[in-house]
Amino acid sequence: MSFKLVKHDIYTGNPPLVYQYKMTDNEAATLGEALIVSSGRLTAATGSNVPEWIAGASVAAATASTTIVPVYHVNEEQVFKTTSTGSIVATAIGN
8 A cells, every 4th residue: 555645744834854764675665655664674564563654765675675765754743645455434434
């Protein structure tokens, strides 16, 4: 699932800071992918953890990853746009 940053700092309007991390070896990232840091490297977020970062670029998997990935830190002042990969019950929206 991809996340697109729609609104960042709702108080000042400043652009988001871009951080840089290396990917975990043998893992790729896609633009807008939710990520976490594990053992000092980026890895894909799963349904069992809270995303900490959103990938700012797509990168290919590498055996010994040295590619720097630009990422945006997730915080409560941001608004993201995404699409659902499952069905959503109409009555659940807004509840």
